[in-house]
Amino acid sequence: MKFRQIVLKSLCHHWLSTALAIVSIALGVALLDSVVSLREQTHRNFTQEGLGVDAILGPKGSPLQIVLNALYHLEEMPGKVKWTYYKKVLSSEVVESGIPFITGHSYAGFRVNAIDENFFTSFEYLPGQHFSFAPADGGQGRAFSGNKEAVAGHEAARLLNITPGKTFNPTCGVNAGDPVHVNDTITFVGIMAPTGTPHDRAIYIPLKSFYTLGGHGGEVQEMAQNEEHREISGAYLKIKRIRNGVIHPGIQDLKYSINQSSQAQLVIPNEVLPRLFSIIGWVDLVIMGIALLVTLLALLFLFIALLSALRERRRDLALLRCLGATRRTVMGLMLCESLFMSAAGAALGIALGHLIVSIGGEFIRAETGLRFSAAYVSTADLYILPVVILLGLLAGAVPAVQAYRLGVLKNLTPIS
Amino acid sequence: MIVKIKELLLEYRTGAGAFPVLEIPEWTIGAQEQVVIFGPSGSGKSTLLNIVAGLLPPTGGSVEVCGCELFGMSESLRDKFRGRNLSYIFQSFNLLQGYTALENVLIGATFSPGARPDRNQAMLLLERVGLAHRHHHYPSQMSIGEQQRVTIARALVKKPKLILADEPTGSLDPHHSGEVVRLLREACGEHNCALVVVSHETIIAREFERQIDFRQLNRAQADGGGK
Known part of the structure; x- marks a missing residue:
């Protein structure tokens, strides 16, 4: 028989404790691995090039609130920005283009944002990625062109069973109980192909249609005609590039000058989002700590399983010694069993x-x-297997040393 | 000579001083010789066997097995030496519980440097002890007598020069005892292997040409000591 056969035989003979040890390690590792993966992917999702936005022109208030509202369709905008001020910023030499938007409406729990039509042609939700309505990509219909038309993000459409041709009346506000624009029926004309970004969960209407919605009062309706009075929630700004795709360094001067004014502020998502993670960093740590603790408990279980298996197998190991196995061989058997269980548990996990x-x-x-x-x-995928194997070997070290020190005669021979 | 013992001394040290257990001036066993050591329980027969197997270092003296000074080697070398040259049969608990009869035979050659565990040979040996049809059975599915027969097959699989059997029939009834000893003797004869059996049963002792009364061999016993 080969050494590995003896190891496998022993593991099979104690199949219940072997299976329990492997499963407990697998569960601990699975928890740790999934938490790390979800955490890293969340970071990636929130920081992937600011979701295609170099900067957001927004009202005075919390920069984080502006980012969450403009990019993730959460929270509410803390105020408005004058259209004339937006145009002034747009004329800056470092700004390449802008896409103005108005937030604050909703439908069936999904945000309805009024947005410039360039959103569907020039906006890149990820570098080089434009919105698509092509059926091959999973989209339907087309972008809006008329005042009473809307398009839905893929996820919103899926959850609300939206198809081109379906109509809705937007709610004026984002909270339950807010009034509905009962006289403003809007028709969906397109479903955007999935993007894997929060835009999938939003509904978009033309920017100008916001000013024509009934119930907003004459002051707002006047904004449709008079640019002097017109207001927006904010605008996505694309900044000019210098060599090798590097953002124009003048953005910092622009940010300074806008932020010094009383009109608006310039928010750079890539500066704000890391701060969000520093705020929720302790939650991350707690979850990681729990996952780590579960994994360590699983390894403790492996240690107990090996120790109790050793107690059961003293006679077997003594017999192997009697058959010519050296102390190192029986120690190696215990370590290999531990190695197998930890490796199998980690891989399964x-x-x-x-x-x-x-x-x-x-x-x-x-x-x-x-x-x-x-x-x-x-990162866990890369390190978890060697680390768990190492810890498994450590857990197996004590039973292995006990096996090494096992007295043959004490555990085998009858006295005569 | 397969076993050559000179001035063997084993003492247990207690608070009251050294307590002699074994004291054997000289004792030899020839190649392929079959010997029975008989004597009362607790007289130290098994202890002698443990020393010859290299499992228990004596207090003094020389123990030569197959021409090698056993306790001149490191423990690890002694384990390997035992794996290559000796087989040891106990009264009971000889088999690994998680292994089938065939696997229990095969494992007998696993730790023998140079001996390659051969499935066909193991099957032949099981056939020799009349258990080929039970090769896939586990020890718990076999009687004590059958288990001892598997042990004999395992002892022979690595073609040892010496088999040490410590009360191999201790757990068997007289009918099966005789059967197992006869099988052991025949198999050792067929494989040119020396055999030392320790037993306190005179019925077993009568099966052997060379019978050694342990009380006469062990001077410590003769002097009124003993384990």
Whole structure:
């Protein structure tokens, strides 16, 4: 018999404790692996080039609130920006283009944003990625062109069963109980192909149609005609590039001058989002700590399983010694069993972790529009296998040393 | 000579001083010789066997097995030496519980440097002890007598020069005892292997040409000591 056969035989003979040890390690590793993967993918989702936006021109208020509202369709804008001021910023030498928008409406729990039509042609939701309505990409219909037309993000359309031709009346506000624009029926003309970004969970109407919605009062309706009085919630700004795609350094001067004014502020998402993670960093740490603790508990279980297996197997190991196995051989047997259980547990755990990301990612996608990939290789994937194997060997070290020191005669021979 | 013992001394040290257990001035066993050591329980027969197997270092003296000074080697070398040259049969608990009869035979050659565990040979040996049809059975599915027969097959699989059997029939009834000892003797004869059996049963002792009364061999016992 070969050494590995003896190891496998022993593991099979104690199949219940072997299976329990492997499963407990797998569960701990799966938890750790999935938490790390979801955490890293969340970071990536929130920081992927500011979701195609170099800067956001927004009202005075919390920069984080502006980013969450403009990019993630959460929160509310803290105020308005004058259209004339937006045009002034647009004429800056460092600004390439802008897409103005107005937030604050909703439909069935999904945000309805009024936005400039250039959003569908020039806006890049990720570098080089434009919105698509092509059926081949998963889209339907077309971008809006008329006042009473709308397009829906892929996830919003899926959850609300929106198809081109379907109509709706937007709610004036984003909270339950806010009034509905009952006299303003808007028709969906397109469904955007999935993007894996929060835009999948939004509904868009033409910017100008906001000013014509009934119930906003004459002051707002006048904005449609008079640019002097017109207001917007904010605008996505594309900044000019210098060599090798580097953003024009003049953006900092522009930011300074806008922020010094009383009219608006310039928010750079890539500066704000890391601050969000520093705020919620402790939650991250707690979750990681719990996952780590579970993994360590699983390894403790492996230690107990090996120790109790050793107690059961003293006679077997003594018999192997009697058959010519050296102390090192029996120690090696125990270490190899530990190695096998920890490696199998870690491998199974990583596979389970990816399954959790796959299933959990679907739920998160449905709720936030953010896309999570089960195929994503996280830092945990790279380190967890060697680390768990190492810890498994450490857990197996004590039983292995006990096996090494096992007295043959004490455990085998009858006294005569 | 397969076993050559000179001035063997084993003492257990207690608070009251050294307590002699074994004291054997000289004792030899020839190649392929079959010997029975008989004597009362607790007289130190098994202890002698453990020393010859290299499992228990004596207090003093020389123990040569197959021409090698056993306790001149490191423990690891002694384990390997045992794996290559010796087989040891106990009264009971000889088999690994998680292994089938065939696997239990095969594992007998696993730790023998140079011996390659051969499935066909193991099957032949099981056939020799009349258990080929039970090769896939686990120890818990076999009687004590059958288990001892598997042990004999395992002892022979690595073609040892010496088999040490410590009360191999201790758990068997007289009918099966005789059967197992006869099988052991025949198999050792067929494989040119020396055999030392320790037993306190006179019925077993009568099966052997060379019978050694342990009380006469062990001077410590003769002097009124003993384990």
